Amino acid sequence: MPMNAQSLSWVEVDAAALEQNVAAIRSNLAPGCEMAPVVKANAYGHGYLQIARLLDGKQFRYIGVHNLEEALILREGRISNDILILGYVPLEDLKTAVEAGFDFVVYNIETLRKLTEVANNKTPAKCHLKLETGANRQGVTREQLPDFLALFSGKPQLQLVGVSTHFANIEDTTDHSYAEFQFTRYAKMKQMIEASRLPVKYYHMASSAAALLFPHTHFNLARVGIxxxxxxxxxxxxxSYRLSGKQNQILRPVLSWKTVVGQIKDVRKGQYIGYGTTYRATADLKIAVIPIGYYDGYDRQLSNSGHVLINGMRAPIRGRICMDIFMVDVTDIPDVHLESEVVLIGRSGDEVIRAEDVAGWANTINYEVVSRIGSHLERRVINQRS
Ligand SMILES: Cc1ncc(COP(=O)(O)O)c(C=O)c1O
Structure with missing residues (x-):
């Protein structure tokens, strides 16, 4: 982008909302449980460094990321927290991860063998052993556990800093029996690890849902993203949270996504709008052209469904979402002009579009909606206390 180009579309990151959420989540955590904010996937679309810098100084030991690349973005951005890599680190990158001082999750014998070679007493590998408790994604089974523990014992270059697992069925249901089943499996494997006398500092299994719902799963670290x-x-x-009798409205969305009107035009009754002629005007219309498309993360499934907000009113999407443009009907919205503000997610006047609304229209979940907002778009921090 040229140095002086105006942003056509931008994401606002509300520092005050982030701060409120941190306090609300912390107040839900069991005593002695630290929170590890998860900033993978461009901080769920909010911007790696924008979020990590806002979290700086709020006394988190760890920040969680998915891979080494993300860890290095934080390190190059001079984020001082310890970084916990939650995903796979390729064998040939293990030396870099160890030398950079990152903590990372391990669950392969191959990884541990390689670490035995590349780590040493001065720069030990800081490992979090991931246990398989029911997600069948990453993790060491109960049967494999003794062999893994044997690999750690007597090797000061391999530090077993943490032991983790991840819930498979905690978000999608109000029936938490599978989560309890995983908890029980984890607790049994934890006992085996404790019996090995390896000095484990952190036990962690909770992500957001468990952090909000189930204090008995918190141990001393919770990895909180959404x-x-x-x-x-x-x-x-x-x-589930409300049924447990807890207070409403503890979380405040941090992100808004905005753009401006790129053109206004008249469409006559009977004319078509956009590719595939999927929308035909049933009356004379005024159309606003929005300079955003599926390249920017605005899902093509929003074609002819959903709306944006302009001047505090809903403007329905007409025709297909293109690569970097779509059209909305502004016939009944007063005072829309070139470069009027358009809200894709967030508030305009009394109207709000939530990430969950967009997710519903696009047949997906709020996680996907926010994390897919193009990383090329500007992230603007607002409401930051100086
Ligand atoms: C291993 C792990 N821990 C923690 C999280 C954070 O989950 P959530 O965003 O639900 O808090 C994720 C996200 O997918 C994850 O994969």
């Missing part, structure tokens, strides 16, 4: 950004993991999590 709730930090003011979004509930699901309707079911919200319902």
């Amino acid at each position: 709730a930090l950004y003011g979004l509930w993991p699901s309707k079911e999590t919200y319902l």
Whole structure:
């Protein structure tokens, strides 16, 4: 982008909302449980460094990311927290990860063998052993556990800093029996690890849903993503939370997504709008052209469904979402002009579009809606205390 180009579309990141969410989540955590904010996937679309810098100084030991690339973005951005890599680190990158001082999740024998070679007593590998408790994604089974523990013992270059697992069915349901089943499996494997006398500092299994719902799963670390950004993991999590008698409205969405009108035009009754002629005007219309498309993360499934907000009113989407443009009907919205502000997610006057609304229109979940907002778009921090 040329140095002086105006942003056509931008994401606003509300620092005050983030702060409120951090306080609300912390107040839900069991005593002694630290929170590790998860900033993978461009901080769920909010901007790696914008979020990590806002979290700086709020006394988090760890920030969680998915991979080494993300860890290096934070390190190059001079983020001082310890960084916990939650996803796979390729064998040939292990030396870099160890030398950079990152903590990372391990669950392969190959990884541990390689670490035995590349780490040393001065720069040990800081490992979090991931246990398989029911997600069948990453993790060491109960049967494999003794072999893994044997690999750690007597090797000061391999530090077993943490032991983790991840819930498979906690967001999508109000029936938490599978989560309890995983908890029980984890607790049994935890006992085996404790019996090995390896000095484990952190036990962690909770992400947002468990952090909000189940204090007995907190141990001493919770890896919190979506709730930090003011979004509930699901309707079911919200319902379970409310049914437990807890207070409403503890989370505030951090992100708004905005753009401006790029053109206004008249469309006559009977004329078509956009590719595929999927929308035909049933009356004379005034159309606003919005300079955003599926390249920017605005899902093509929003074609002819959903709306944006202009001047506090709903402007329905007409025709297909194109690569970088779509059209909305502004016939009944007064005072719309070239470069009027358009809200894709967020508030305009009394109207609000939530990430969950967009997710519903696009047949997906709020996680996907926010994390897919193009990383090329500007992130603007607002409401920051100086
Ligand atoms: C291993 C792990 N921990 C924590 C999280 C954070 O989850 P949530 O955003 O639901 O808090 C994720 C997200 O997918 C994850 O994969």
